[in-house]
Amino acid sequence: MIATAVGTAVYIDQSEKGHSSTTPFTHAFETPHLWVGTADGGVAMVELTRSGSSLSGSLDVTAIPSSDRTTTKAEHAAFTGTVDGSAVTIRIDGALGSVGSLSGTLTSTEMSLHVPNDNGSMYTLTLRPGSVDDYNRKVGALQSQARQALTELQDAQAKEAQAAADAESSGKIDAAATKVNSAYIELKRTLGVPVDYSSFETDLATVRSDLKTVKDNAANLSGEDACTDAGSVETDAGTVETDAGTLESDRGTLDYTISDIESQSTALKDAWDAYETAQGLMPGYTPILSTGVGGVSNLRANARDTVSAIKSKGDGYVRTGKDLAAEARRVSDTAVASAC
Structure with a gap:
C-alpha cells in the first residue's frame, strides 16, 4: 500500500x-x-x-x-x-x-x-x-541517508565538473603546444635555407668590369681626340654608378627574407608565451612539445644572428658597389681634367 x-x-x-x-x-x-x-x-x-x-x-x-x-x-x-x-x-x-x-x-x-x-x-x-518518537527517529535516519546521497551526488558532480575543466584546460594547452611546435618548425626550416647571393655576385662582377673599362679608356687618352675620349670615360663612369645601384636593388630583395625570419621569430615567441599562460591553467599536464624554453630561446638567438649576418653581407655588397662607383668617378674626373 x-x-x-x-x-x-x-x-x-x-x-x-x-x-x-x-x-x-x-x-x-x-x-x-x-x-x-x-x-x-x-x-x-x-x-x-x-x-x-x-x-x-x-x-x-x-x-x-x-x-x-x-x-x-x-x-x-x-x-x-x-x-x-x-x-x-x-x-x-x-x-x-x-x-x-x-x-x-x-x-x-x-x-x-x-x-x-x-x-x-x-x-x-x-x-x-x-510512538511518534519512533517514527521521527526513523524519519531522521532516512533524511540522513538522503543527505548522504546528496553529498555523494555533489561530490560526483564536482568531480565531473573538474574533469570537464581539466579537459578544457588540457585542450587549450595542447592547442598552444601545437602552435609552438608549428612556429618552431617553420622558423627552423626558414633558417635552414641558404640565402642566395648570386645576383649580388653577378652585378658586382659587372660593376668591376665597367670600372676596368673606365680605367683602360682613361689610360689610353692621347692626341687631339683626348678630350672627346675623356667624355666617353665620364659616360662609362656613369654606367658604373648605374650598375652599382643594381646592388642596392639586390639588397632590397633581402628584406623579404629578413622580414620572414623576424616575423616567424616573433610568432614563435608569441606562441611560447601563450603556451606558458595556458600551462598555468593545469601545471601538472605535459603536452607533446618539439622543444622547451631553452630551444625556443636558442632558435630565436640564431634567427637574430642570421638576420644580422644577412644585413651585414648585403650591406657589404652595396658598400663595395658604391666604393667602385666612386673610384670610377675619380678616374673619370682625373681623365677629363687632364685631357680637356
Missing part, C-alpha cells in the same frame, strides 16, 4: 502500552493506537481507531523517491477499514489512493498488510506498535 503510493516500501514498529498477546483481539481498547513500520527507502506511521469491526485513521509516509535519492517526500492520507477476527481490510483515500484496498491481518502486536509493487508483485508490510 505505502510502497505503491510513494514508490518505496515502508516499515513499522512502535511501543505503547500495548499487550503482549499475539492472539486476535475483539475489543477496541485492545487495539494499539500508533503503529510504525519501515522498509527499503521509506518510513510509515499509522494512527488507528477501532470501533467494533470498523477501522478508521490516518497514514503518514516519509520516503526517498526512486526518482531522486537525495531528498525525502512526506505524504498523509486518511483511511477506513474493517476487521473480522484477525482479517483486516483497509481503504486509503487521498494522495495515496492509487493503492486502493489492502488486506492483511491485525493482532494486538502486529499489523501485516499485503501491498502491491509497481511491477504487480506483492510484498508484506509489517507494522508494530510504536
Whole structure:
C-alpha cells in the first residue's frame, strides 16, 4: 500500500502500552493506537481507531523517491477499514489512493498488510506498535541517508565538473603546444635555407668590369681626340654608378627574407608565451612539445644572428658597389681634367 503510493516500501514498529498477546483481539481498547513500520527507502506511521469491526485513521509516509535519492517526500492520507477476527481490510483515500484496498491481518502486536509493487508483485508490510518518537527517529535516519546521497551526488558532480575543466584546460594547452611546435618548425626550416647571393655576385662582377673599362679608356687618352675620349670615360663612369645601384636593388630583395625570419621569430615567441599562460591553467599536464624554453630561446638567438649576418653581407655588397662607383668617378674626373 505505502510502497505503491510513494514508490518505496515502508516499515513499522512502535511501543505503547500495548499487550503482549499475539492472539486476535475483539475489543477496541485492545487495539494499539500508533503503529510504525519501515522498509527499503521509506518510513510509515499509522494512527488507528477501532470501533467494533470498523477501522478508521490516518497514514503518514516519509520516503526517498526512486526518482531522486537525495531528498525525502512526506505524504498523509486518511483511511477506513474493517476487521473480522484477525482479517483486516483497509481503504486509503487521498494522495495515496492509487493503492486502493489492502488486506492483511491485525493482532494486538502486529499489523501485516499485503501491498502491491509497481511491477504487480506483492510484498508484506509489517507494522508494530510504536510512538511518534519512533517514527521521527526513523524519519531522521532516512533524511540522513538522503543527505548522504546528496553529498555523494555533489561530490560526483564536482568531480565531473573538474574533469570537464581539466579537459578544457588540457585542450587549450595542447592547442598552444601545437602552435609552438608549428612556429618552431617553420622558423627552423626558414633558417635552414641558404640565402642566395648570386645576383649580388653577378652585378658586382659587372660593376668591376665597367670600372676596368673606365680605367683602360682613361689610360689610353692621347692626341687631339683626348678630350672627346675623356667624355666617353665620364659616360662609362656613369654606367658604373648605374650598375652599382643594381646592388642596392639586390639588397632590397633581402628584406623579404629578413622580414620572414623576424616575423616567424616573433610568432614563435608569441606562441611560447601563450603556451606558458595556458600551462598555468593545469601545471601538472605535459603536452607533446618539439622543444622547451631553452630551444625556443636558442632558435630565436640564431634567427637574430642570421638576420644580422644577412644585413651585414648585403650591406657589404652595396658598400663595395658604391666604393667602385666612386673610384670610377675619380678616374673619370682625373681623365677629363687632364685631357680637356
